[in-house]
Amino acid sequence: MNIHIMELIPIDTHISAIDHGLLGLPGVGACYVVQGDAVALVESGTSLTVEATLAGLARLGVAPEAVEHILLTHVHMDHAGGAGYLAAALPRARVYIHSASAPHLSDPSRLIPSVRRAVGEAIWPLHGAILPIAPERLSAAEHLRLDLGRDVIIEALPTPGHSPDHISYWDRRSGGLFIGDAAGLCMPRYGLELVVTPPPAYDLVAQQQTIALLRGQHIERIYLTHFGAHKEVAERLARADECLQDLVALVDAALQDPGIDVAALARRWLPYPDEAPAALVAQSWGEMSVAGLLRYERKRRAIP
Numbered sequence: 031m032n033i034h035i036m037e038l039i040p041i042d043t044h045i046s047a048i049d050h051g052l053l054g055l056p057g058v059g060a061c062y063v064v065q066g067d068a069v070a071l072v073e074s075g076t077s078l079t080v081e082a083t084l085a086g087l088a089r090l091g092v093a094p095e096a097v098e099h100i101l102l103t104h105v106h107m108d109h110a111g112g113a114g115y116l117a118a119a120l121p122r123a124r125v126y127i128h129s130a131s132a133p134h135l136s137d138p139s140r141l142i143p144s145v146r147r148a149v150g151e152a153i154w155p156l157h158g159a160i161l162p163i164a165p166e167r168l169s170a171a172e173h174l175r176l177d178l179g180r181d182v183i184i185e186a187l188p189t190p191g192h193s194p195d196h197i198s199y200w201d202r203r204s205g206g207l208f209i210g211d212a213a214g215l216c217m218p219r220y221g222l223e224l225v226v227t228p229p230p231a232y233d234l235v236a237q238q239q240t241i242a243l244l245r246g247q248h249i250e251r252i253y254l255t256h257f258g259a260h261k262e263v264a265e266r267l268a269r270a271d272e273c274l275q276d277l278v279a280l281v282d283a284a285l286q287d288p289g290i291d292v293a294a295l296a297r298r299w300l301p302y303p304d305e306a307p308a309a310l311v312a313q314s315w316g317e318m319s320v321a322g323l324l325r326y327e328r329k330r331r332a333i334p
């Protein structure tokens with residue numbers, strides 16, 4: 031495979047981000063390298079980004095044997111899809127995910143069709159494949175506390191809503207939080223800021239509680255998978271909350287109308303960038319979010 035995109039972004043003395051070119055674009059997906067005496071990776075990207083991640087580790091001078099931990103925020107393909115391939119290339123690494131999702135990584139046969147339905151056919155080919163992980167290399171992440179040495183400590187913080195299995199990870203040394211998709215995405219390169227509320231398991235109340243929980247924490251920085259480190263944490267969380275309220279209002283109004291047009295709703299909700307590939311990302315994640323919230327609200331209100 032050719033690596034089209036790989037950029038290393040220094041974040042802190044002990045943290046680097048690898049832009050691994052998720053969906054074939056720069057500035058859309060990152061995995062983070064956290065270095066104490068031991069090394070942890072946060073997020074796996076998809077199978078299609080694994081080569082770029084491995085190239086990033088090599089560029090950082092991290093030997094494959096030095097990576098002991100792969101921390102996943104949740105089971106969606108762009109966060110966990112590449113984990114099996116990474117685990118194969120990083121022979122000493124243990125993979126951490128919510129215990130409810132771990133079985134899907136050792137047997138992905140039920141996960142794959144569900145994700146394919148959720149993301150849609152247009153963007154599905156960009157999500158790659160899954161290599162099963164042997165159950166003995168998987169560990170529950172809910173109560174994780176890892177001491178990597180050199181004062182680098184990582185602690186799990188369950189943040190459900192975007193998905194029921196979502197877990198964020200504190201980096202205690204920087205006071206930053208690897209936040210996955212818990213509270214909104216921000217891709218400055220594309221002027222794109224949104225919350226993603228995907229089917230089938232999105233939970234609005236849980237996400238609102240998570241955002242409230244996060245707003246009550248002292249978080250120095252958030253490390254977004256989509257994308258990068260952000261210092262203006264309160265502003266980001268407030269924007270996520272607003273963006274979610276906008277979507278809730280749109281979906282609420284649309285539920286009165288029998289001819290709901292998901293694509294039109296997503297367009298009203300989000301700014302779509304001018305650039306064609308980035309517009310496809312906005313469209314795909316926007317429509318997935320409208321569909322996810324519609325499904326949630328129909329279920330909650332028992333609308334057939």
Ligand SMILES: [Zn+2]
Nearest residue numbers: 104106192211
């Ligand atoms: Zn997700």
